[in-house]
Amino acid sequence: MKSKKNFEIKLEEHFLAGAPAIYIQSAEEARVDQLLIRLQDKLGLKRIHEWNLGHGWVDFDNKRPLSNLESGKTELEHALLALLDADLEQSLILIKGARLALEHNTLAIARLKQLLNLIERHHAGECSVILVSEAVCIPAPIEAQVSLLTLPLPDREEIKALLAQAAASGQLTVPENLNDQVVSGLSGLTVSEIAQLLRMMGRQAATMDACALKTILHEKEQIIAKSGVLEMVPSVVELDDIGGLENLKHWLEQRSTIIRRLDEATKRGVKAPKGVLIAGMPGCGKSLTAKVAASLFQLPLLRLDIGSLLGKYVGESEHNMRRALSMAETVSPCILWVDELEKAFVGMGGGNASEVTARLLGYFLTWMQEKTGAVFVIATANDISALPPELLRKGRFDEIFYVGFPNAVEREKILSIHLGKSHQTVAELEMFKLVKLCRDYCGADIENAVNEALANAFINGSALTQKLLEDAIQSTIPLRETLRDQVGKYEELFEKLKLRPASEYQGLSVAQMIKMAADPNHVKREEVASNPDCPDDQLEKLAMDSQRTVIKAVYENPRCPERLLSIRINILQSNPQYDLELLELACLNGNAPEDLLIRQINDGTLAKELRAKLASLAKGTNLQQKLAADSDALVRQGLASNRALPEQVLEKFVLDDDADVRRAVGGNLILPESLQFKLAVDDNISVVAALVSNPSLGANVKLQLLEKGASKIKQAFARRPELTVAEQQMLLKNADNPLKLVLAAHPKLAEAIQVQLASDSSYKVRISLAKNLQVTSEVQKTLASDTNADVKIALLGNPALCLSEEAKLKLAKFKIENNSPAARMLNMQRNSGLFGNIAATLYSTEN
Numbered sequence: 001m002k003s004k005k006n007f008e009i010k011l012e013e014h015f016l017a018g019a020p021a022i023y024i025q026s027a028e029e030a031r032v033d034q035l036l037i038r039l040q041d042k043l044g045l046k047r048i049h050e051w052n053l054g055h056g057w058v059d060f061d062n063k064r065p066l067s068n069l070e071s072g073k074t075e076l077e078h079a080l081l082a083l084l085d086a087d088l089e090q091s092l093i094l095i096k097g098a099r100l101a102l103e104h105n106t107l108a109i110a111r112l113k114q115l116l117n118l119i120e121r122h123h124a125g126e127c128s129v130i131l132v133s134e135a136v137c138i139p140a141p142i143e144a145q146v147s148l149l150t151l152p153l154p155d156r157e158e159i160k161a162l163l164a165q166a167a168a169s170g171q172l173t174v175p176e177n178l179n180d181q182v183v184s185g186l187s188g189l190t191v192s193e194i195a196q197l198l199r200m201m202g203r204q205a206a207t208m209d210a211c212a213l214k215t216i217l218h219e220k221e222q223i224i225a226k227s228g229v230l231e232m233v234p235s236v237v238e239l240d241d242i243g244g245l246e247n248l249k250h251w252l253e254q255r256s257t258i259i260r261r262l263d264e265a266t267k268r269g270v271k272a273p274k275g276v277l278i279a280g281m282p283g284c285g286k287s288l289t290a291k292v293a294a295s296l297f298q299l300p301l302l303r304l305d306i307g308s309l310l311g312k313y314v315g316e317s318e319h320n321m322r323r324a325l326s327m328a329e330t331v332s333p334c335i336l337w338v339d340e341l342e343k344a345f346v347g348m349g350g351g352n353a354s355e356v357t358a359r360l361l362g363y364f365l366t367w368m369q370e371k372t373g374a375v376f377v378i379a380t381a382n383d384i385s386a387l388p389p390e391l392l393r394k395g396r397f398d399e400i401f402y403v404g405f406p407n408a409v410e411r412e413k414i415l416s417i418h419l420g421k422s423h424q425t426v427a428e429l430e431m432f433k434l435v436k437l438c439r440d441y442c443g444a445d446i447e448n449a450v451n452e453a454l455a456n457a458f459i460n461g462s463a464l465t466q467k468l469l470e471d472a473i474q475s476t477i478p479l480r481e482t483l484r485d486q487v488g489k490y491e492e493l494f495e496k497l498k499l500r501p502a503s504e505y506q507g508l509s510v511a512q513m514i515k516m517a518a519d520p521n522h523v524k525r526e527e528v529a530s531n532p533d534c535p536d537d538q539l540e541k542l543a544m545d546s547q548r549t550v551i552k553a554v555y556e557n558p559r560c561p562e563r564l565l566s567i568r569i570n571i572l573q574s575n576p577q578y579d580l581e582l583l584e585l586a587c588l589n590g591n592a593p594e595d596l597l598i599r600q601i602n603d604g605t606l607a608k609e610l611r612a613k614l615a616s617l618a619k620g621t622n623l624q625q626k627l628a629a630d631s632d633a634l635v636r637q638g639l640a641s642n643r644a645l646p647e648q649v650l651e652k653f654v655l656d657d658d659a660d661v662r663r664a665v666g667g668n669l670i671l672p673e674s675l676q677f678k679l680a681v682d683d684n685i686s687v688v689a690a691l692v693s694n695p696s697l698g699a700n701v702k703l704q705l706l707e708k709g710a711s712k713i714k715q716a717f718a719r720r721p722e723l724t725v726a727e728q729q730m731l732l733k734n735a736d737n738p739l740k741l742v743l744a745a746h747p748k749l750a751e752a753i754q755v756q757l758a759s760d761s762s763y764k765v766r767i768s769l770a771k772n773l774q775v776t777s778e779v780q781k782t783l784a785s786d787t788n789a790d791v792k793i794a795l796l797g798n799p800a801l802c803l804s805e806e807a808k809l810k811l812a813k814f815k816i817e818n819n820s821p822a823a824r825m826l827n828m829q830r831n832s833g834l835f836g837n838i839a840a841t842l843y844s845t846e847n
């Protein structure tokens, strides 16, 4: 009840200080009556004279009209005359509906001024005029004599008291567990609105339940909407419903941690987040973000339409703003979404700031600065140029984000989100094409195109197809197109103001790219030439650049337009512009038209090396077929490694006469297991070895090769980076020394295999093992006491050696003693068995 108490104290103070008039800004006349009765009791005032618009003077207690002047005129200007002879000692003169009564009423204002002068001279501190109205309107002649007090909406304590009253009168009981939620639900409403709602609830059931709580929230939405300045927006969207805008999303997630645990955070000295300004292009997800924030913060979302604040009466706009902000404070914790913020400040930039907008801005800024309640502000604006610089200054908002047109990665995400809503997916390859087609589209354009395609699919009675999507995208006129001039202006301003981009990879804006394409520095031109979002006209310009690296970047750009590529591919060898390197880049670009490439192959204009490279990348089936029939093995070899080949072409290559071609197909990741079996029995061992190295080797083919493969094949197998323990064991069974050597060096050698190899009869195998970084400390210990000096020396060189310091020292000493030329000779002889037992004896006595 702190707010009401504060108000009562202030009212009393102003009265006792001799204020001739006190203007109470409130629509709650009954509540004002209660306050005045308490003041009367406390100060022992004799009476309260009440005047209202309907009846003129009335009895304050029963509101019955009193006999007014003989003329019967009830208007304020006449009614005031009656007070000239009245006893004003220890009294209050209450004037309800003050704004309407005084506005444009010079006579009433003049007579009121006379009355105030009278009070000031003879009754200061024992009489005051109390003016009551929802909107503030203090006429200039009396401004100095009037104190303004705004009656706040009831706080939580007052609401609890109202609930207690309702329970005591048997009207309605609120169970303990719902109490807090009911109080929150009723926050933001006036006393009479609350009383009315409680009466309504009480008539439905004597005890409130969760269902009734919903009704309260619904009714509250209506009441808030009726106020005309705020609207409660239900939010069902979540963070994943926004495609891209990663920086903004991440920032909001972090704030949500504070807001959700605000009490705890405040105790630890963390300031409550104030809010965020999201400026930028229309249709790019600003409103969507405000809604998502409400779900994320788990708070109600109140939308303030700035346009609707601007009233036609003097002081109305400020009054509306004040009412909206105080309503938001009483509903807090909540999110106040100030939509189209710039509308409040139209006309401010040019220096002809109207008084109203300047006052609105001032009020809003002070409120932002001083607000203590947990109201998180999300302001959104399209036209940042209309916003006053004071608002953009750091400190007003916690952060200002700029939302631009989505980049390629974001467009893909937005497409997936909207296709996902109708449970549709499009293959990756096709998605790439769609993303490319909707360059320059905002999120709303993309959503519209998807909806259009879905509607057309429904009308046709067909499933959603790539073609329908492409048609819908192409028939949508993007916002960027319609707002071309504005977009350029916004983008420039965004650059200038250095606002924080909402997207993780903001990329370059079109305005920036155009500027960079004309930059004298070729590095800048090269950067823009390789940017996948570079507009086609700029790429065409850059294709004629004086710098070769820039031209190359154009043809390498995955979004290089087909037209440009065709021109380059069509240049004949006899033409001075012919350039083999650029031709190669143009042919290898994924956008190069297939029919043109086939024609060039038919004409014999493409060298076999270029055909081979093309073959390894070709995606179109016609081009693949053409290259599959190429007489040159190098070309077929290239094609055999292509990862977009149909199975019948792969099969053709498995049976190709040329071993190089079969080798290439053996290593192809997409080779199916049925064809792997065919290659596993190839006569040419290098072909089988290539197959064995293929990471997508099938389990059954592996088994066959492990069981029946020749030693060379098994060696290739032992080089596979991934080897299971079972495979290692199979390889070790009946392994010859070359195979054991390869196996001992495997980076994922199992401990059981290490133990077996540590006691292998071949010292070369043991050396290979001693060098293996994977060898366990136990096996290292075994190898440290190996009978062979080279094994010990190899072990000492192993960077992963993890023996005790003492053991390492012993090995180091051993190396010094045994690495001399004489010792090495002896060692070699002993290894080759030349001196047999004699050398061995000598060796052992030496140690």
Ligand code: ATP
Pocket (backbone or CB within 6 Å): 241, 242, 243, 244, 245, 281, 282, 283, 284, 285, 286, 287, 288, 289, 380, 381, 382, 414, 417, 442, 443, 444, 445, 447
């Ligand atoms: P305006 O300034 O015109 O109000 P806005 O920036 O507030 O535009 P939104 O109203 O949020 O744009 O976007 C319109 C619709 O477009 C959204 O409801 C949403 O469906 C879709 N949309 C826009 N941006 C995105 C996005 N990044 N991810 C997913 N959908 C989006």
